[in-house]
Amino acid sequence: QKEVEQDPGPLSVPEGAIVSLNCTYSNSAFQYFMWYRQYSRKGPELLMYTYSSGNKEDGRFTAQVDKSSKYISLFIRDSQPSDSATYLCAMSRGGFSGTASKLTFGTGTRLQVTL
Amino acid sequence: DAGITQSPRYKITETGRQVTLMCHQTWSHSYMFWYRQDLGHGLRLIYYSAAADITDKGEVPDGYVVSRSKTENFPLTLESATRSQTSVYFCASKGLGGIPEASGNYEQYFGPGTRLTVT
Numbered sequence: 001q002k003e004v005e006q007d008p009g010p011l012s013v014p015e016g017a018i019v020s021l022n023c024t025y026s027n028s029a030f031q032y033f034m035w036y037r038q039y040s041r042k043g044p045e046l047l048m049y050t051y052s053s054g055n056k057e058d059g060r061f062t063a064q065v066d067k068s069s070k071y072i073s074l075f076i077r078d079s080q081p082s083d084s085a086t087y088l089c090a091m092s093r094g095g096f097s098g099t100a101s102k103l104t105f106g107t108g109t110r111l112q113v114t115l
Numbered sequence: 116d117a118g119i120t121q122s123p124r125y126k127i128t129e130t131g132r133q134v135t136l137m138c139h140q141t142w143s144h145s146y147m148f149w150y151r152q153d154l155g156h157g158l159r160l161i162y163y164s165a166a167a168d169i170t171d172k173g174e175v176p177d178g179y180v181v182s183r184s185k186t187e188n189f190p191l192t193l194e195s196a197t198r199s200q201t202s203v204y205f206c207a208s209k210g211l212g213g214i215p216e217a218s219g220n221y222e223q224y225f226g227p228g229t230r231l232t233v234t
Contacts (some may be wrong), residue, residue, distance in 0.1 A: 008155070043205055049222065
């Protein structure tokens with residue numbers, strides 16, 4: 001079983017829809033939770049970052065972390081065609097050591113927002 | 116230009132050949148990472164480096180060699196390429212950890228990737 005599980009999709013939604021992307025994880029030591037966005041043939045770029053549990057909002061994007069359920073979510077409101085990309089969740093134990101700096105990624109969910 | 120660059124962007128090689136993928140960053144970041152991305156597996160860590168002359172294995176290190184003689188460079192070598200090493204390779208860098216709530220201390224910045232095909 002993988003440490004981080006993510007539905008690969010593809011997920012197709014109409015423009016303006018609310019999108020929900022999710023990951024589950026098994027390692028309770030994870031404290032830092034990130035969402036990366038990857039456009040086709042590009043490198044991933046950080047979209048949202050959350051430390052420990054709770055919600056974080058940035059414009060149309062909201063990240064939620066539920067450590068008790070080992071479940072994280074990314075919500076996209078008023079989705080746009082430009083949101084079409086692969087969304088990867090990533091997690092880290094944190095700290096200053098090299099091992100703690102490593103990220104464990106989900107497989108990514110491909111999102112297509114149609115006109 | 117500032118940032119993280121990879122070369123070559125595309126490479127086709129034959130089984131058994133040695134191939135070196137280059138990664139260069141201009142931020143003087145301490146940490147550098149090599150990942151491979153394959154369908155169904157996502158990003159998997161090959162090797163990482165905490166500083167010059169300090170490297171360590173990741174999840175899938177077999178068949179790969181790294182070195183880091185300078186902070187800004189982190190080359191990845193496939194000593195004898197195999198078809199199973201056909202993949203997209205990403206290099207990333209990160210600064211030192213610090214205040215937990217500051218995402219900049221944990222964000223990894225990725226290069227544009229190298230698409231490698233082994234025939």
